[in-house]
Amino acid sequence: MTETTRIGPDETERAGVRERAEGVLRRLAGDHATLREDQWRAIEALTVDRRRVLCVQRTGWGKSAVYFVATALLRDAVAAAPGDPPAGPTVIVSPLLALMRNQVEAAARAGIRARTINSANLDEWSEIEAEIRAGAVDVLLISPERLNNPDFRDNVLPGLAASTGLLVVDEAHCVSDWGHDFRPDYRRLRTFLAGLPVRTPVLATTATANARVTADVAEQLGDALVLRGPLDRDSLRLAVLDLPHPAHRLAWLADHLERLPGSGIIYTLTVAAATETADFLRSRGYPVASYTGQVEDTERRAAEQALLDNKIKALVATSALGMGFDKPDLGFVVHLGAPPSPIAYYQQVGRAGRAVEHAEVVLLPGREDAAIWRYFASLAFPPEEQVRSVLANLSPDRPISTQALEPLVDLRRTRLELMLKVLDVDGAVRRSRGGWLATGESWIYDTARLRRVAEARSAEQKTMIEYAESTACRMEFLRRCLDDPEAKPCGRCDNCAEPLFDAEVSPAALAAADAFLGRPGTEIAPKKMWPTGLAAVGISLKGKIGPAEQIGSGRAVGRLSDLGWGGSLRAVVSPESSDGPISDELAAAVVEILKAWAHGDAAWPQRPAAVVEVGSRRHPQLIHSLAEHIARVGRLPLLGAVTTAEPTASASRGNSAQRVRALHDAFTVPPEVAGALPGLHAPVLLVDDLVDSGWTMSLAGRALRRAGAEGVLPLALAISA
Incomplete structure (x- = not known):
């Protein structure tokens, strides 16, 4: 086929779609915004070709712009091919409530009506479902856990799948058990995908997928267009400081927090560390707030808003904040303790520097980090005899709640719930109103796969230690962990250029930290x-x-x-x-x-x-x-x-x-x-x-x-x- 034969009405139509797409983007991001080439390729594939697309692009690249622009075009039916029905609402599967709130606000800027169904707005579900049926919702954001809520799965999901105009899987690395944040409920998306009408476009997005995770997610999507871009973040200056004790790390924060630009996030590995760090920094006069899974939702919302409004210097957070926060002018990210994976670390530091020229990223690893990693690793999928014990206590016709099942098995509640979700996805159990049922389907304990996943996690931990000790470019190191073929020295990190910070702490701050701890x-x-x-x-x-x-x-x-x-x-x-x-x-x-x-x-x-x-x-x-x-x-x-x-x-x-x-x-x-x-x-x-x-x-x-x-x-x- 020659170039001449390809140019015709189809190309003219595509040019018109791009022009409309640029108009939506300007409503979303400002009068001077223009689509990146890969953003347009994704939008074109979704709206014109009705394809499935996997975008592996750095944080701040504009993945959300792709699905909001595509939603506007599909809802306006400007890209519909002959015979295509009018597009129903876009369904976005999003992992965290904070991210949902950011997305609803962003959608409104583009004139897109977005609603969310999650555990924090139970009293609004009926109203939202009625709005969906009336065609008054352009975007519905749901958590992955909602996909297997019995009422939602049986009464809402089938109709929603049949009418979905675009399915978006945000943070798609969670689909893969090789991803750094695998979540069993994300595997429910296979059922959702199977229920979609032919030619329903699907977009999966992530900033943190290496080649193995990318291939796994693409395979689960089916015939997908994979758009993978370079992962450099040219606004980030990475640094690592080796400080001997927790008191030194708190003292360093007390001495240097004021020097860090703007407002930012201080990540800790545990709830106790987040609470202690926030309390200490407040005692030193800093306006900070803590954000953990044990903080009430109203307090978390208030803390998020205070950071967004620059009313506090820092949010001291566990991974409960994780992927779920969007503040383009975030000036710094400090880690008090290293995450167990360089890929997870890249994900978290990627929250900073999206709309500022420079953002500081500092890792303060601790000698206790490995012990904390081992503890969380011990909460992984249980041994086979414990799994078989759970299955033996389930009936095919009488549901039993997790609470009632707990006394019968030797597993803590959180670990039991995670195991049941995996068994549900594997087809061995089914969640119903009132609890869990055995399906009677044969099930094999996949020892080899679990061992490979455990080995992969162990290798990631070793790599994280290597990152902290490395004398080479830190951004290049992280990009190579993500199999970025364009990885190269950044020229900005503490190993490439003169370090911006040293490990010195003042005697006064150290004495205060010692006394506090x-x-x-x-x-x-x-x-x-x-x-x-x-x-x-x-x-x-x-x-x-x-x-x-x-x-x-x-x-x-x-x-x-x-x-x-x-x-x-x-x-x-x-x-x-x-x-x-x-x-x-x-x-x-x-x-x-x-x-x-x-x-x-x-x-x-x-x-x-x-x-x-x-x-x-x-x-x-x-x-x-x-x-x-x-x-x-x-x-x-x-x-x-x-x-x-x-x-x-x-x-x-x-x-x-x-x-x-x-x-x-x-x-x-x-x-x-x-x-x-x-x-x-x-x-x-x-x-x-x-x-x-x-x-x-x-x-x-x-x-x-x-x-x-x-x-x-x-x-x-x-x-x-």
Whole structure:
């Protein structure tokens, strides 16, 4: 075919579509905006050719502009081929609520009517569904989890798939279990894709897919046009600073945060670290807010808006913020601790510098990072025997809720829910109103694939360490991790050019950080309710724990995830740590806790009259020396130990119901302890090394209460989370 024969009405029509597309873009992004060539290629493929497209482009390239422009064109039917029906609403599958809110606001600027269905607006669902049926919605944003909500899946999804004018899969690397943020619910998109009418265009977008993930996603889409661009971010200046301790990292922030341009994000690896960092920076006069999965939605919204309006210097966030935030003038991203993957790191730093000339990106890795990575890796897909146990407890005709299933299996709630989602996608179970059903379909535990995924994750962690230690160009390093064929030295990072920051911290900031992180003491909240469903495993406990069997509020030195005490505590209470007497440092911290507990705002209701220890097979010397020290300093009698026939560690790995099942009548109060309790007329201090779920302390305390203790005040070295 010659060039002459290709030019005709079709090319004229395409030129007209491009002109209209440029007009929509100007409404969206300003009078001087023009389409990039690959943006136009994607829009053309979607609106004229009705194809499936995978865009792998850097953050800030304009992927959202592609689907908003395509939506406007499809809804106006300007690109419809003969016989094509008018386009229904664009459905955008988006991973996080924050991203949805940004997208709704962006759509409005282009005159596009966007709505969202998610867990935060349940009361609006019926109204939105009516608007969709009336054709009043141009864009519907839904979370991947919504695809398998029984009501949505059975009553809304079939009609929505049949009428969808364009399907958009945002953050499409989540579709692939090789992606850095794989989510089982994204695999539901296969069902959605299968229900789409012929010639329904599909757009998948991501900024963080290497060659393997790109090929996997493209294969799942079908016959897809892959548009992959260079991943350099010429506004970002990457740097790594090696600081010896958490206090040095907080001190560095206190000294340098004012020098960082504009407002930005400080990422941490744990909720505790985010909370501590925000509290410390506020104590040093900085306006900051914390953003974690444990913060209420209204508070998260307020924090997002404060950052968007530049009312705060920084948002201190966990990965709960992750992909879900869009602030083009974000001036910096600092990581207090390294993410476990360079690809995830590229994703997060990509939030900065989208509409400013320079943005600073600083990584402050910690020696505790690897331990945190191992912890999160331990929450991966369970071993086969646990999966088979879950399947054996499911019925094909009587749904059982996750809550009711929990007492029957030895898995914590979050891990159980993730496993059920994977089994649902694999066809072994089905979510229905009221819970989960077994499908009866054969299912194979794919040991080889799970091992390969685990190996890939381990390799990513090693690569992240290499990034932090590298003396080569940092942007080139990240681009090569993403298989960018155009990767080359950036000329801007701390290894390519003169570093903008050094590792020096002021004595005043370091002293303040040391004092802040060195404060021992965190509350052990008492259990007040029994886990649900215990009757299913033969335990006749339910509802509220009776006042005569409850323990009081307690204290611990800190959490294992704390920036300050976390490292010291992990060294002595972790399962692999050797046993031995308590250190002088921890003993002194316990004394400080007791002083504060006796005289603080939340002082104990009555001074304890004795000390009792929880018998331990794992750390008997540690706990006994701790109890002896408390008794000696407090001039209290050490009555002895509450013991169990089985190691309490065996009951510390499962969910709450399983722990209560194992321990509800396992504790023995020796005669010498039981005989002394009634005459005390005051609570006893119950001492242990680690509080995980809290049920060991609660049930040991219950045994003491039933033996005559006036009250029980728990005291431990550490809380697990």
